[in-house]
Amino acid sequence: MIRLYNTLTRSIEPFKPQHDTTVRMYTCGPTVYNYAHIGNLRTYVFEDILRRTLKYHGYAVTHVMNITDVGHLTDDADFGEDKMEKGSRREGKTAWEIAAVYTEAFQNDLKNLNILEPTIWAKATDHIDDQIQLVTTLRDKGYTYETDDGIYFDTTKISDYGKLAQLDRQTLKAGMRVEMGQKKNPHDFALWKFSKAGESRQMEWDAFGKKGFPGWHIECSAMSMRYLGEQFDIHCGGVDHISVHHTNEIAQSEAATGKKPWVFWWLHGEFLLLDEGKMAKSGSHAITLQTITEKHIPPLAYRYFLLQSHYRKQIGFRWQALEAAHQGLLRLRRHVVAIPETTVDDLHIMHEFQEAMDTDLNTAEALSVLWRALKENKITQKTVTRCDKILGLDLNTHNEETVPPEIAELLAEREKARAEKRWGESDVLRKTIENSGYTVEDTPAGQTIRKNY
Ligand code: AMP
Ligand code: ZN
Secondary structure, eight states, X not given: OOEEEETTTTEEEEXXXXXXXXXXXXXXXXXXXXXXXXXXXXHHHHHHHHHHHHHHTTOEEEEEEEEBOSOXXXXXXXXXXXXXXXXXXXXXXXXXXXXXXXXXXXXXXHHXXXXXXXXXXXXXXGGHHHHHHHHHHHHHTTOXXXXXXXXXXXXXXXXXXXXXXXXXXXXXXXXXXXXOTTOSSTTOEEXXXXXXXXXXXXXXXXXXXXXXXXXXXXXXXXXHHHHHOSSEEEEEEXXXXXXXXXXXXXHHHHHHHOOSOSXXXXXXXXXXXXXXXXXXXXXXXXXXXXXXXXXXXXXXXXXXXXXXXXXXXXXXXXXXXXXXXXXXXXXXXXXXXXXXXXXXXXXXXXXXHHHHHHBTOOHHHHHHHHXXXXXXXXXXXXXXXXHHHHHOSOTTSOSOOOOOXXXXXXXXXXXXXXXXXXXXXXXXXXXXXXXXXXXXXXXXXXXXXXXXX
């Protein structure tokens, strides 16, 4: 039985999907106006661990992830500029080109981090009709009002607005800072925005008698319900989404369908913090996966770095700690490669590993179980492979990458020189290999080689 922390109830509960063995899961995807930073990627790694754990338990997971390619405004609320249009001006490309470039970059990041691809990718601009339909339903049911700049959801029309964020228990302080425009209440939010008179937007559609575009929250409700039904099992995102984005998604979805709860399980990943504080995607210190690989640290070392902490704990990012994680991962793989053939599984190990994962995805504990088992020679390669189905760290991979034949030949020569204790020659060969852009390390399990990025 998997036990997960549900933000809705603020407690760890045994997980049970609505329909037998299928889990329907929606995860908020990226706004594709720039590269994802490593903070964003932390959230996707956590969601991947959740999905792999469910899969491990035999559930079939239908996983939908959206791509926000329109409607996310710079201040995260209902004002400011559209992030896509801003990206377009920054790079001198169309908003559509910007979306295509950064969607592909994002999908590559996921691949490099061994994050399983969602069952369905849902692009906001491919689902404009679904969103218009949902706004129309809400309007027809009397939940909306119109201002000069859009159609807004009236949050006073529902009795339990803010239940996810427990807004009723906090003062409405957040509302004090909100730019009101013609909004009636601080928490009201735009379902649909009208293009400003005289403004020429690249992404706009005819609806409600004018040109306009969707508000940021409506896409997630419209697309998740299209693919997963009016009620589904799991919805995830980063903790920053609790108080506004997910709160508004719940309000509009439950108002539209009349069914509660819209989603049974809400899971949120904590933030990765830079020393300076919250990491902004547009900020000057945004670190991307590419920044990491440029420093010769492979993406999976970042995954390992993340798995050393629990997903509900903040992590302060430090390069030193990432480098230590990199060395840790290389060591772990060396241990796995060196497992003697004669090893027999200690049956408790897999049980402990699974128990750790089932206890609200405690990857840190699961890794320490694995380390202990390896050091005490209690785990076979086959069982490591099973653990790695959840961890996704390529643990049965030799650290050597596939190298070009000429480098492989040099490595073989060096192997021979070392075996015959011709140390001078071995050093010369190491230099030659390194000059070709590789780093060679000698370990108890033999030579390892990695490409310098
Ligand atoms: P965005 O592309 O800005 O919509 O964010 C994509 C995902 O990253 C969302 O689920 C956010 O909650 C999450 N996120 C943003 N910043 C961070 C951070 N510093 N650490 C972890 N997750 C983050
Ligand atoms: Zn969302």
